Amino acid sequence: MANVFANKDVFKDTFQTRVEQIYGVKFEESTPHQRYFTLGTLVREYISSNWIETNEAIVEGKHKQVYYFSMEFLMGRLLTNNIMNLGIRPVIEEAMNELAIDLNELERIEADAGLGNGGLGRLAACFMDSIASLGLPGHGNGLRYRYGFFEQKIIDGYQVEIPDKWLQRGYVWEVRKSNESVEIPFYGHVQIENVDGKEVYKHVPAEYVRAVPYDVPVVGDVANNNKTVNTLRLWSSEPTENKYPDHISAVEYEKDVRNISEFLYPDDSTIEGKILRLKQQYFFVAAGVRWAVRQHKEVYGTLNNFHEKNVLHINDTHPALIVPELMRILIDEEGYGWDQAWEITQHSCAYTNHTILAEALEKWPVDLFQPLLPRIYMITEEINRRYCLKLLELYPNQPEKVAELAIIGYNQVRMAHLAIVGSFSINGVAQLHTDILTHIEMKDFYQMYPDRFNNKTNGITHRRWLLHCNPELTKLLDKEIGTGYHTNTFELAKLEDKLHDERVQKEIMNMKYARKQALANRIEREQGVKLDPNSIFDIQVKRLHAYKRQLLNAMHIMYLYNRLKEDEQFRANFHPQSFIFGAKAASGYYFAKKVIKLINSIAQKVNNDPETSNLLKVVFVENYNVTYAELIMPAADLSEQISTASKEASGTGNMKFMMNGAMTIGTLDGANVEIHELVGDENSFIFGLNADEVNDYQQNGGYNPWNLYHTDVRIRRVLDQLVNGFLTPDKEEFRDIFNAVTHNGDEYFVLKDFDAYVRAQEAANQAYKNRKKWTEMSMINIARSGKFSSDRTIQEYADQIWHLEKLKF
Numbered sequence: 146m147a148n149v150f151a152n153k154d155v156f157k158d159t160f161q162t163r164v165e166q167i168y169g170v171k172f173e174e175s176t177p178h179q180r181y182f183t184l185g186t187l188v189r190e191y192i193s194s195n196w197i198e199t200n201e202a203i204v205e206g207k208h209k210q211v212y213y214f215s216m217e218f219l220m221g222r223l224l225t226n227n228i229m230n231l232g233i234r235p236v237i238e239e240a241m242n243e244l245a246i247d248l249n250e251l252e253r254i255e256a257d258a259g260l261g262n263g264g265l266g267r268l269a270a271c272f273m274d275s276i277a278s279l280g281l282p283g284h285g286n287g288l289r290y291r292y293g294f295f296e297q298k299i300i301d302g303y304q305v306e307i308p309d310k311w312l313q314r315g316y317v318w319e320v321r322k323s324n325e326s327v328e329i330p331f332y333g334h335v336q337i338e339n340v341d342g343k344e345v346y347k348h349v350p351a352e353y354v355r356a357v358p359y360d361v362p363v364v365g366d367v368a369n370n371n372k373t374v375n376t377l378r379l380w381s382s383e384p385t386e387n388k389y390p391d392h393i394s395a396v397e398y399e400k401d402v403r404n405i406s407e408f409l410y411p412d413d414s415t416i417e418g419k420i421l422r423l424k425q426q427y428f429f430v431a432a433g434v435r436w437a438v439r440q441h442k443e444v445y446g447t448l449n450n451f452h453e454k455n456v457l458h459i460n461d462t463h464p465a466l467i468v469p470e471l472m473r474i475l476i477d478e479e480g481y482g483w484d485q486a487w488e489i490t491q492h493s494c495a496y497t498n499h500t501i502l503a504e505a506l507e508k509w510p511v512d513l514f515q516p517l518l519p520r521i522y523m524i525t526e527e528i529n530r531r532y533c534l535k536l537l538e539l540y541p542n543q544p545e546k547v548a549e550l551a552i553i554g555y556n557q558v559r560m561a562h563l564a565i566v567g568s569f570s571i572n573g574v575a576q577l578h579t580d581i582l583t584h585i586e587m588k589d590f591y592q593m594y595p596d597r598f599n600n601k602t603n604g605i606t607h608r609r610w611l612l613h614c615n616p617e618l619t620k621l622l623d624k625e626i627g628t629g630y631h632t633n634t635f636e637l638a639k640l641e642d643k644l645h646d647e648r649v650q651k652e653i654m655n656m657k658y659a660r661k662q663a664l665a666n667r668i669e670r671e672q673g674v675k676l677d678p679n680s681i682f683d684i685q686v687k688r689l690h691a692y693k694r695q696l697l698n699a700m701h702i703m704y705l706y707n708r709l710k711e712d713e714q715f716r717a718n719f720h721p722q723s724f725i726f727g728a729k730a731a732s733g734y735y736f737a738k739k740v741i742k743l744i745n746s747i748a749q750k751v752n753n754d755p756e757t758s759n760l761l762k763v764v765f766v767e768n769y770n771v772t773y774a775e776l777i778m779p780a781a782d783l784s785e786q787i788s789t790a791s792k793e794a795s796g797t798g799n800m801k802f803m804m805n806g807a808m809t810i811g812t813l814d815g816a817n818v819e820i821h822e823l824v825g826d827e828n829s830f831i832f833g834l835n836a837d838e839v840n841d842y843q844q845n846g847g848y849n850p851w852n853l854y855h856t857d858v859r860i861r862r863v864l865d866q867l868v869n870g871f872l873t874p875d876k877e878e879f880r881d882i883f884n885a886v887t888h889n890g891d892e893y894f895v896l897k898d899f900d901a902y903v904r905a906q907e908a909a910n911q912a913y914k915n916r917k918k919w920t921e922m923s924m925i926n927i928a929r930s931g932k933f934s935s936d937r938t939i940q941e942y943a944d945q946i947w948h949l950e951k952l953k954f
């Protein structure tokens with residue numbers, strides 16, 4: 146096929162012709178959406194030959210590959226990402242200019258693929274980009290939710306959730322492969338038959354659900370002659386073709402079936418123990434494992450070497466059913482004995498732990514699990530029985546210990562234990578998090594399996610989070626340090642040679658100003674609040690959660706407001722500061738929603754007070770998502786990373802901000818620890834309790850927040866203002882927030898860290914006044930952010946866990 150992107154003229158002709166062919170309208174009369182869709186179609190067609198070649202190269206080279214199983218892939222938009230990775234954006238841009246079409250406008254038409262909640266799903270998306278860009282064979286496996294993460298509206302200060310109809314106008318990147326559909330069994334019972342003196346287990350399902358794959362190409366960066374196009378396979382649930390159940394009506398059945406891939410659970414960090422969620426998990430796991438097994442058998446004709454050629458990666462515990470499912474296939478369908486099946490399974494699976502929050506640890510009641518997945522339950526029981534025999538040897542006289550560490554205990558299936566026992570590798574996502582896992586949270590497992598545990602500090606794809614989202618900085622860097630950092634982010638370090646070059650400093654300042662202006666423009670257009678780009682842009686964007694402590698940020702703003710209004714000298718020394726928040730709260734998370742309302746009430750008060758409105762601005766941006774993040778990250782001066790130490794496994798927002806030159810104001814939590822190690826106290830604002838201190842308090846039943854209420858007048862004043870009508874006429878509106886940090890013991894140490902946070906904020910505000918110095922600090926952050934490219938992370942996974950080799954073709 147001729148290359149339609151070979152030059153602008155060929156592309157221009159083809160583009161116009163195709164719009165007319167597809168839509169039957171004259172090009173001049175076509176809509177922006179029709180043009181966007183045609184461009185996407187041409188790009189997808191252009192990708193297809195490399196897609197085919199990648200799959201051939203994997204088969205011919207007998208390459209080992211990874212299947213990355215994740216319930217979430219927070220992909221955002223793909224057009225810009227794809228045409229940049231393919232190196233064809235300049236040709237398209239030139240042609241569009243001649244056609245008087247704004248390419249940026251076409252790019253904005255694409256709906257975000259919001260198939261994830263936040264950090265975990267976005268990490269999976271960054272990993273997809275890095276795996277392909279490093280030329281490694283690896284595919285994503287997930288669910289094609291008909292509704293992605295909800296769209297957020299703020300009405301009268303409250304969050305309102307609207308269904309995300311991202312598929313409504315079609316999704317140009319997906320290819321439906323109905324010929325590769327598989328049937329997934331649910332309910333029913335297990336029949337034990339005697340075949341030649343051997344017991345054979347047969348699941349007799351009551352219901353089948355058809356899993357239909359939709360493949361999305363994952364285009365690697367063409368740099369280094371890389372042509373890799375991997376696959377993100379998303380499964381959609383449909384009624385079976387012919388095996389209709391007889392115990393429910395066809396209408397009822399069809400509704401149940403479609404429900405499986407209907408909604409993404411909008412809960413971050415807490416687990417909803419609903420049967421639909423377990424159905425979703427088994428559905429995409431069973432379909433994905435069949436996919437991997439089938440591909441393997443086509444090439445090798447046997448599963449004996451399955452673990453030598455495949456890794457099934459378990460992203461958090463959600464896909465942990467991979468373990469019993471692969472066992473089932475090996476034993477029931479392929480006739481393996483238990484021991485050999487276990488050998489293959491346990492050497493195929495690798496697990497990443499993402500959290501130590503107790504409320505996020507997945508447990509399924511046996512009463513719910515067993516009827517839904519009778520054969521899988523039976524196998525899980527047997528895995529547990531054999532494992533408990535080992536535990537009994539290790540802890541001969543401690544039945545409680547055995548019960549505590551078992552996979553099934555107190556009538557619950559513990560998914561983390563299943564994943565640990567069934568995997569050859571278990572990793573945490575930042576050094577501190579891995580240390581907490583091995584020394585505290587999973588200490589007993591670490592003692593049992595010390596070689597399985599390892600750390601892989603998270604990363605972000607610098608292609609999206611620098612090259613694409615910050616063209617000003619990219620241009621500047623290209624000019625000053627060359628383009629080597631595009632493929633090796635450690636070369637960003639070269640910027641340090643220019644640290645004291647006033648011309649470069651000036652350009653960095655101009656870049657930051659331009660990015661702040663761009664964000665301010667959108668905020669003014671959408672929310673009617675005008676921000677001054679000369680003020681400090683202090684930004685906290687992430688899911689709303691008590692442990693992330695947006696409340697600490699909000700309380701500090703209330704304190705600042707009070708102080709600015711009555712302390713003349715403080716006022717005179719204060720550099721204007723704009724506080725920007727973006728966050729979605731899970732729909733059932735009462736406290737989180739109250740904090741959103743609180744921030745909006747503070748914004749109302751502060752922004753409309755003529756005494757402070759030139760000094761202090763507060764904005765809560767609506768519907769924070771990947772595309773919004775691309776505008777926000779480059780615009781920050783200060784990156785708020787203020788979780789209670791030990792609670793944030795890694796964070797990745799912190800890395801996006803750093804790479805774009807923001808200074809971290811944060812606790813020593815997650816990957817902030819590693820940022821701090823790289824830039825030092827001089828180039829970050831670290832404050833508050835550390836993880837050990839938090840742990841010590843927690844072991845001893847917390848602390849008494851009333852002491853702080855009674856001794857710190859700043860804290861007392863702010864807390865009183867929550868409940869005395871200062872912010873809203875309804876004095877009860879924020880009563881539960883008041884109670885959380887007082888009567889209820891302040892579980893997340895908001896008051897305890899308040900004074901330290903105020904001091905860190907003061908230091909940051911004063912530091913900003915020396916713009917030259919601040920710019921140097923900013924440059925150091927950019928220069929030392931190379932470690933946080935997900936290319937580094939993925940190279941470590943590939944070398945140390947997956948053992949993958951770069952494709953050659």
Ligand SMILES: *Cc1c(COP(=O)(O)O)cnc(C)c1O
Binds near residue numbers: 262267770797801
């Ligand atoms: C990076 C990202 C996150 C994760 O942010 P954290 O600060 O690490 O929690 C969440 N949502 C979106 C849209 C992101 O881009």
